[in-house]
Amino acid sequence: MSVIGILQLLVTSSLMYSAPLIFTAIAGAFSERSGVVNIGLEGIMVMGAFSSAIFNIMFFDTFGNSTPWIAMVFGGIVGLLFSLLHAIATINLRADHVVSGTALNLLAPGLSVFLVRVIYGRAQTGPLKRSFGITSFPILKDIPVIGKIFFTSVTPLGYLGILTGILGWFVLFKTPFGLRLRAVGEHPVAAESVGINVYMYKYAGVLISGFLGGVGGAIQAQAIVNEFGVLTVSGQGFMAMAAMIFGKWNPIGVTFAAIFFGFAQSLSRVGHYIPIIQNVPTIYLQILPYVLTIIILVAFLGKSESPKALGKPYIKSK
Amino acid sequence: MVEVKTDSLLKKLSVPLLAVLFGFLVGAIVMLVFGYNPIDAYSHMIIDVFANPYSIGEALTQATLLVFTGLAFDIANKAGFFNIGLSGQFLIGWLSTIIFALQFPDLPRIALVPLSLIAGTLGGALYAGIAGFLRAYFGTSEVIVTIMLNHTILQISNYLTNFVIGTSSRTEKVSENASLSLEWLTEVTNYSRLNIGFFIAIVAVVVYWFFMKYTTTGFEIKAVGLNPDASRYAGMSDKKNIILSMLISGGLAGLGGAINGLGTFGNLFVLGALPNEGFNGIAVALLGLGNPIGIVLSAFLFGVLNTGASFMSSRAGVPDEMAVIVTASIVFFVGAYYLVEWIFEKIGYRRAQGPHSTETEGGTEQ
Numbered sequence: 001m002s003v004i005g006i007l008q009l010l011v012t013s014s015l016m017y018s019a020p021l022i023f024t025a026i027a028g029a030f031s032e033r034s035g036v037v038n039i040g041l042e043g044i045m046v047m048g049a050f051s052s053a054i055f056n057i058m059f060f061d062t063f064g065n066s067t068p069w070i071a072m073v074f075g076g077i078v079g080l081l082f083s084l085l086h087a088i089a090t091i092n093l094r095a096d097h098v099v100s101g102t103a104l105n106l107l108a109p110g111l112s113v114f115l116v117r118v119i120y121g122r123a124q125t126g127p128l129k130r131s132f133g134i135t136s137f138p139i140l141k142d143i144p145v146i147g148k149i150f151f152t153s154v155t156p157l158g159y160l161g162i163l164t165g166i167l168g169w170f171v172l173f174k175t176p177f178g179l180r181l182r183a184v185g186e187h188p189v190a191a192e193s194v195g196i197n198v199y200m201y202k203y204a205g206v207l208i209s210g211f212l213g214g215v216g217g218a219i220q221a222q223a224i225v226n227e228f229g230v231l232t233v234s235g236q237g238f239m240a241m242a243a244m245i246f247g248k249w250n251p252i253g254v255t256f257a258a259i260f261f262g263f264a265q266s267l268s269r270v271g272h273y274i275p276i277i278q279n280v281p282t283i284y285l286q287i288l289p290y291v292l293t294i295i296i297l298v299a300f301l302g303k304s305e306s307p308k309a310l311g312k313p314y315i316k317s318k
Numbered sequence: 319m320v321e322v323k324t325d326s327l328l329k330k331l332s333v334p335l336l337a338v339l340f341g342f343l344v345g346a347i348v349m350l351v352f353g354y355n356p357i358d359a360y361s362h363m364i365i366d367v368f369a370n371p372y373s374i375g376e377a378l379t380q381a382t383l384l385v386f387t388g389l390a391f392d393i394a395n396k397a398g399f400f401n402i403g404l405s406g407q408f409l410i411g412w413l414s415t416i417i418f419a420l421q422f423p424d425l426p427r428i429a430l431v432p433l434s435l436i437a438g439t440l441g442g443a444l445y446a447g448i449a450g451f452l453r454a455y456f457g458t459s460e461v462i463v464t465i466m467l468n469h470t471i472l473q474i475s476n477y478l479t480n481f482v483i484g485t486s487s488r489t490e491k492v493s494e495n496a497s498l499s500l501e502w503l504t505e506v507t508n509y510s511r512l513n514i515g516f517f518i519a520i521v522a523v524v525v526y527w528f529f530m531k532y533t534t535t536g537f538e539i540k541a542v543g544l545n546p547d548a549s550r551y552a553g554m555s556d557k558k559n560i561i562l563s564m565l566i567s568g569g570l571a572g573l574g575g576a577i578n579g580l581g582t583f584g585n586l587f588v589l590g591a592l593p594n595e596g597f598n599g600i601a602v603a604l605l606g607l608g609n610p611i612g613i614v615l616s617a618f619l620f621g622v623l624n625t626g627a628s629f630m631s632s633r634a635g636v637p638d639e640m641a642v643i644v645t646a647s648i649v650f651f652v653g654a655y656y657l658v659e660w661i662f663e664k665i666g667y668r669r670a671q672g673p674h675s676t677e678t679e680g681g682t683e684q
Contacts, residue, residue: 089654098400099653103646110642117637118352231590238465283477290466297458
C-alpha cells in the first residue's frame, strides 16, 4: 500500500471512529460547564443509538436516502428527553451526580433492549436499512495529495463534528448565553446574585448535552455498527468523558482530543494494513486507547481545572 | 462521597424502601404501556423463585457475589471514592483464580482452594490499587481510570481465554480439587450452584462490620472520606488511606470474581461485556445505605430479581431486561433521596424545626 493510501485509510477510519466521540465529548463539556457531572453520557448514547436504529428501519420507506440524517436528529431528541431524568434528579432532587448518571447507564441498556425485544422479538434490531455512507467533497477532493487523503471517500460526520466543536466553542465563550452557563458552573451564588436563573442554565447545559450525546449514539449505530444491540455502544460514552477532560472542557480542545481517541481506536481496526504495526498483536492495539487515556490523564492533567462548582447541588435561595 | 442524610431511623429506612417501591412502580408502568400484566410478571419474578429450593439456591449464589461487590463499593465510597471499576476488578479476580487453579490442578483441595481464592483477591486488589495510587499521588480521577481499566481487562481476559489459557472461547474446567461445591449444600438446594462462597460472604460481612466500626484503620478511612483536610490535620495520611481503601475494595471485588470462577462456573469464557455483578454492586451498596446488614438485604433482593427475571420471561412473556429496568430505577430513586424528603415535607411529617429547615443557604454543599 502506498504512503498516500495508508494515510487515506488512517484518516478515513480515524474520522469515522472519532465522530461519535466528538459529539458526545462536546455534550459532556456543555453539561459540566454548567456544573452538572454527566457520567450518564454512555446511557444517553445508548438511547440515541437505539432510537435512531428503530427510526432508520421503520421510516426508510418514507425518507429514503436522507433517513440516517433525520434518524440522527431523532436520536438527539430522544437523548435530550432521556437526559431530562438526569436534570431533574441532579438539579431539583439534589441527587449525587455520579449516582444519577450511573442510574442512566444502568437504565439505558435495560430499557432499550427491552423495547427491541418487544418490537422485534429478539435482542438486536438486525441490519439497518440505510447507514451513513461515505462521500467525496467536490472541489476539495481535487486538491493535490491533501484532497485524496482528507476529502475523498470519507465520512462527512467527522467534519460535521469539527464544525460542531467550533460552534460549541463560539456559544460557550463568545455569547452571553455561554458566559452565563459557565458562570453557573463556576459560581452559582454569584450568578444568581446578578439575576441569572441558575436552574434554567443548568437545565440548558444538561439538555444540550443530552441532544449531542444522543446524536453521538445515533452516529455510532448508523455509521459504525449498522445495527442496534446491547453491545452497539460499548464504552464510547466513557471515552468521550475522558476526551472532555483531556480537552479541558473547551469544545475545540475536546474535539481534538476526541479525534485523537478515534485515531487510537481505529488503529486496532486497521492496524493490520499498516506495515510498521501490522505485526503487533491486536491485543496491544485493542487496549491502546484505554491505556493511553490513563497515561495522558496522569502525565498532562494531574491538576486539571474543572468548573469550580462541578458536582455540587445548588439550592435556590428564597 | 455519596451519602444519604436523613434525621430519623424511620426517615432513613424510608429512602431505600420507597426507592424499591418506586423502582417496581416504574417497571409496572413500563409493562402496562407495552401491554403486559405487571402483577402476573412480578409474581412469577418473585414468588416463583421461592417455590423451589433450586432457584432459592441460585438467588443466593447471585446474592453472594453481590455482597462482595456491594461491600467493595461501600468501602471505597466511605473513603470518598466512586469505584466504578468493580466489574473489572471482579473479572481480573475471576481470571487470576482460574489461571492459578489451572496451573496447579494437583494440589490438595485444602491448599488449592484458598490459594486460588487468594490469587483472585490479590488480582482485584492490585488492579484497583492502580487507580488508588494514581488518585493519591497524581490526583487523577478514579472514575475515568477505573472505567478505562474495566475495558482494558475485558480485552485482556478475552484475548487470554481465546489464545493463551483456553481454546475456542473458553478454558478447561478447573480440577475437582479447586471446586467450591459442598455436597450437602448442592443436594439441599436441588443441584443449584450455591457453594462455599456463601459462607465466605457471611464471614466477610462480619469482618467488614467489625473492621469499619472498631478498628483505627476503619475509622481513618471513614474520616478521610468525610473530611480529607481535617483528617490530614489530625495526622492521618490521606494518601495511605485512599490507596488502602482501594486495595480492600478491589480485593473484595476480586474475591467475588474468584468465587464466581471456582464456584459458579468452574472456568472462564469470552465475555461480550463486563460482568453485571460490578454495576449491580453499586446498586446494592447504595440501596444498603452503607450498612453491612443493608448490603446483605439488598444483595438478596437483587439476587432474587436476577434469578426471577428468567421466570418472568419464560412464564409471563416479559423480556428479562425488566429486572435491569427495575434495578436502575431503584438506583435512580436512592440517588434522588431528596424526593422522599420532599414527600415527607408535603404530607406534613416534619419535625418541629421551623419552616424551611431543610433549605440551606444557596450554593452550599448539602
